Amino acid sequence: MDAFLQQALNGLTLGSIYGLVALGLTLVYGILHVPNFAHGALYMVGAYISYYIMVDLGLNYWIAMLGAGLFVAVLSVLCERLVFHPLRHAPPIHDKIAAIGILLFLEAVVQMHWGSDFRRMPTPYTGILEFGGLVLPAQRLLIIVGAFSIMGALHLYLKKTMTGSTIIAMAQNREGAFLVGIDANRVAMMTFAIAGFLAAVGASLFAPINLGYPAMGHLVIMKAFVIIILGGMGSIPGAIVGGLIIGFAEALGGYYVSSTYKDLIAFVLLVVILSIKPTGLFTKGVR
Amino acid sequence: MDRIANFFASPAMKVVLLAFALIFPLIAGSEYQIYVMALAFIWAIAVYGLNIITGFCGQLNLAHGGFFAIGAYVVAILTVDHGWAFWPAFVASGVFSAVFGFLVGIVSLRLKEHYCAIFTLCVGFIIYLLLDKWEALTHGSLGIINIAPPEGFGLIDFTRTIPFYYLVLFFLVLAIVLVSRISSSLVGRTFLAIRISDDLAQSLGINLMRNKVLAFVLSTVYAGLAGGLYAGVVRFIGPAEAEVVHTFDIITYLLVGGIGTLMGPLVGTMAITWLTQAVQSFEEYRMIVFGPMLVLLVIFMPKGVVGTFLTWRGRRLASKAPAKEGQTRVGDSATSSKEASDNA
Amino acid sequence: MLKINNLTKRFGGLAAVNDVSVEVAAGQINAIIGPNGAGKTTFFNLVAGAMPPTSGSIEFNGMDVTGMAPDRIARLGIARTFQTTKLFEQSTVLDNLIVGHRLRTQARLWDVIINAKRLRDEEKKCRAKAAEVLDFVGLSHIGHRYIADTTQEERKRVAFALAMATDPELVLLDEPAGGINPEETENLAALIRKMVDHGITVCLIEHKMDMIMSLADKIMVLDHGEKIAEGTPEQIKTNPVVIEAYLGSEEDVEA
Numbered sequence: 103m104d105a106f107l108q109q110a111l112n113g114l115t116l117g118s119i120y121g122l123v124a125l126g127l128t129l130v131y132g133i134l135h136v137p138n139f140a141h142g143a144l145y146m147v148g149a150y151i152s153y154y155i156m157v158d159l160g161l162n163y164w165i166a167m168l169g170a171g172l173f174v175a176v177l178s179v180l181c182e183r184l185v186f187h188p189l190r191h192a193p194p195i196h197d198k199i200a201a202i203g204i205l206l207f208l209e210a211v212v213q214m215h216w217g218s219d220f221r222r223m224p225t226p227y228t229g230i231l232e233f234g235g236l237v238l239p240a241q242r243l244l245i246i247v248g249a250f251s252i253m254g255a256l257h258l259y260l261k262k263t264m265t266g267s268t269i270i271a272m273a274q275n276r277e278g279a280f281l282v283g284i285d286a287n288r289v290a291m292m293t294f295a296i297a298g299f300l301a302a303v304g305a306s307l308f309a310p311i312n313l314g315y316p317a318m319g320h321l322v323i324m325k326a327f328v329i330i331i332l333g334g335m336g337s338i339p340g341a342i343v344g345g346l347i348i349g350f351a352e353a354l355g356g357y358y359v360s361s362t363y364k365d366l367i368a369f370v371l372l373v374v375i376l377s378i379k380p381t382g383l384f385t386k387g388v389r
Numbered sequence: 390m391d392r393i394a395n396f397f398a399s400p401a402m403k404v405v406l407l408a409f410a411l412i413f414p415l416i417a418g419s420e421y422q423i424y425v426m427a428l429a430f431i432w433a434i435a436v437y438g439l440n441i442i443t444g445f446c447g448q449l450n451l452a453h454g455g456f457f458a459i460g461a462y463v464v465a466i467l468t469v470d471h472g473w474a475f476w477p478a479f480v481a482s483g484v485f486s487a488v489f490g491f492l493v494g495i496v497s498l499r500l501k502e503h504y505c506a507i508f509t510l511c512v513g514f515i516i517y518l519l520l521d522k523w524e525a526l527t528h529g530s531l532g533i534i535n536i537a538p539p540e541g542f543g544l545i546d547f548t549r550t551i552p553f554y555y556l557v558l559f560f561l562v563l564a565i566v567l568v569s570r571i572s573s574s575l576v577g578r579t580f581l582a583i584r585i586s587d588d589l590a591q592s593l594g595i596n597l598m599r600n601k602v603l604a605f606v607l608s609t610v611y612a613g614l615a616g617g618l619y620a621g622v623v624r625f626i627g628p629a630e631a632e633v634v635h636t637f638d639i640i641t642y643l644l645v646g647g648i649g650t651l652m653g654p655l656v657g658t659m660a661i662t663w664l665t666q667a668v669q670s671f672e673e674y675r676m677i678v679f680g681p682m683l684v685l686l687v688i689f690m691p692k693g694v695v696g697t698f699l700t701w702r703g704r705r706l707a708s709k710a711p712a713k714e715g716q717t718r719v720g721d722s723a724t725s726s727k728e729a730s731d732n733a
Numbered sequence: 734m735l736k737i738n739n740l741t742k743r744f745g746g747l748a749a750v751n752d753v754s755v756e757v758a759a760g761q762i763n764a765i766i767g768p769n770g771a772g773k774t775t776f777f778n779l780v781a782g783a784m785p786p787t788s789g790s791i792e793f794n795g796m797d798v799t800g801m802a803p804d805r806i807a808r809l810g811i812a813r814t815f816q817t818t819k820l821f822e823q824s825t826v827l828d829n830l831i832v833g834h835r836l837r838t839q840a841r842l843w844d845v846i847i848n849a850k851r852l853r854d855e856e857k858k859c860r861a862k863a864a865e866v867l868d869f870v871g872l873s874h875i876g877h878r879y880i881a882d883t884t885q886e887e888r889k890r891v892a893f894a895l896a897m898a899t900d901p902e903l904v905l906l907d908e909p910a911g912g913i914n915p916e917e918t919e920n921l922a923a924l925i926r927k928m929v930d931h932g933i934t935v936c937l938i939e940h941k942m943d944m945i946m947s948l949a950d951k952i953m954v955l956d957h958g959e960k961i962a963e964g965t966p967e968q969i970k971t972n973p974v975v976i977e978a979y980l981g982s983e984e985d986v987e988a
Contacts, residue, residue, distance in 0.1 A: 131503075135503075137503045137506065137507060139510075184684075185684055185688070188688050189687070189688060192687075192688075192691065193447070194502050194503065195443070195447060195449055196687045196688075196691055198449055198503075198506055199449075199640060199644060199683060199687045200683070200684045200687045200688065202637050202640065202683065203679075203680045203681065203682070203683030203684040203687065204680065204684060205680070206634075206637060206676040206679065206680040206683070207676060207677060207679075207680025207681055207684075208680070209676065210674050210675075210676035210677040210680060211677060213674070214674050214677065320514075320633065321514075324507075324510060324511055324514055327507045327510070327511070328507075328511065331504060331507065362522050363518070363522060365518060366515060366518055366519075369511040369512075369514060369515050370515070372508065372511050373496070373508070373511070373512070373515075376496060376500060376504065376508055377496045380496075380499045380500050380501075380504070381501075567846065570845055570846075570848070571842070571845050574840075574845045574852065574856065575831075575832070575835055575838060575840050575845075575852065575855060575856055575859060576840070576841070576842050576845050577845075578831055578832040578835065579832060579835055581821060581832070582821075582832050582835075585819050585820070585821055586819040588783060588803075588815065588819075589815065589819045590804075591782075591783070591802070591803035591804045591807065592781065592803060592804075592807055592812065592813050592815075592896075593804075593807060593832060593833060593835060593836060593895070593899060594804050594805075594807035594808045594835065594836025594837075594899060595804055595835065595836065596802075596804045597804070603842060607842070699823075700823075703823060703879065703881070706879075
């Protein structure tokens, strides 16, 4: 039972990160219909910037996380303005190819600057907490708490603020949003900025218990795509729930079934579900 | 200007290219260059494969590189672990790719645009993961060495560079001729109709799924056979061959050359390969140049070199046809990259 | 020839086509008119198999074709055109038409690989058909022109030719006279009459009243998805329900 709970906690940790990354992705995809393959690269850049600020500049962990978040938010907006905005009327295949181009570029820049070996990011939270037989490293607790706090904050932002509601309006009904004068450009930039911020923060939270390397975004981004297909495009609860499902599946599957192939779980799930239901699990709309 | 353009688009140009390819080993600077060219030919075959599904059906198969790897591994495993000769293993790699391609195709082609791309991306990753982890079958991350070379049946030694250069060239020409024949045939026209519009194709009695799956399987067979050739020529492979970056490379070659054109895949592969060679010191960081290049191309020149050339030439030819009076003009209809085709 | 029974199509709570029943007799020109949003194109989509109906049935030559895939329906002999003509811009007019006869051929990929005689024969057949339909619509003189350089009327004719290349018994024309001037409209009407004279049954959706009134043998009027009237042009012209429907909406009835 202990082992089970232990893995469940691990699953919660994983799920929180996946949820955070998927959240940003689902916002962008749901609102702008852009499957941003470069999102994984943004995640990766977030981790490296965090590392840089902490290790090279010697600053506080939280400042590093914030700095990375802001940096990647700006980077994300740049991608939107320079690449996706000009391509908004092009056939969908162009978006994908352009995203791939961005991804390759970012990875190459990071590799040039920091090399391709694995980096371990330090964290001030190395303590270990114990709850009656369960071991929870402090960093993991931080991840869970941090991720959910951010998701909560995002939820409040979207529901309670003016700009937040414009984003929701665009997600629900693009045409209607235009008609009431919502500025699509601003919404696009905000969405990308938020997505970038979330990815970077997720990476900063996660990096200390994982290694950092230029291709670290690949796996995460693919799983994030699986999550948003499972959870529904543009659905925030879907991204969070989907993230948790995948997180738990991986942790439990990795422990009980096979640790070598645990990464396959998310994709096998995707293959099975899309084979049976080509429109994904939760699609309300026509898209 | 026009005469040069006409020459480029004419069959004579292809004869010139073939002649050049035939004498290349004689004029090349070093054996290494011949080797690079041969490898480029192999990649070009894979790109022709992607062109079939992307150029004809507008779908991006992000597992394409994975099928290349599958083909390579089939040859490797059969020849090294089971003592098969190269040629039977080569045929097997095509068969295996076709079967696997069929399975992936029937699921992925029912999916909408983006889902299809994401799904195939995940399939590509599954392939990589299996190749890397399934040690009993694939030797895992060690890879497989000492793959049997193509047999020359005692006449030719294909372990040497120049012979296998010509072997690969032979297959490339075969690949191009087949694509050309398909695209101008009823089958090719069927694919083209699907590309214009699913609805239109169906109203013409065309079965969408059957044809899309056919195109998909054809494209994976191309990739698989190219992989099989690669294994026999390079004679060692590892899971790295299945990494998604190879699919991205193939996409780059195709985009640069021109999606949906006949000469595009060849032009794109050659251009990028030799460009990379020219900036050798930056080999590892070529993506710093190619990444933005890809983005710029897709924004400003999505039809690639050949596609843009053909459109330009088409406009010039058309501007010489007089307009009739008093008729409702369609105007300069915007053509998207999906509609570029090679009329040569 | 075509029997529609209680055809209904719902999207969510909205019935785009509601309990429509009609019979289309062979060899006639049948028109479907109605204000915008009346469900005309949806009706065509249902008949052509582009979407399955929520309820009701469609019989073609005695066979139940309800819910059949559009490519099968095309092979059974129902062809259609679309409101926005979709053609291959970078190809010639003749080239575009060759694939039209594809559905009557058997050649497969294997035939292409081995360059089978069957393939060559069938390609000849398709080319001959393409030339034949091109001639029928009176465009033989521009067979070698690129689609991108043709006029709107010419493109409409090519679309007709493409539909005819499938050797249909029934052709559904969706707003064939869209975007062309009155003189061109008359030419198109003459072409439609020619098609019927050659044994093809035509069913068309149109907004141009003068064209409909002089062309159609029978008219069906749809409004809000329901059939509100059916009859000859004379009957429809004077039908108060029809007039009401048109005056009630913003429909611009061309004099």
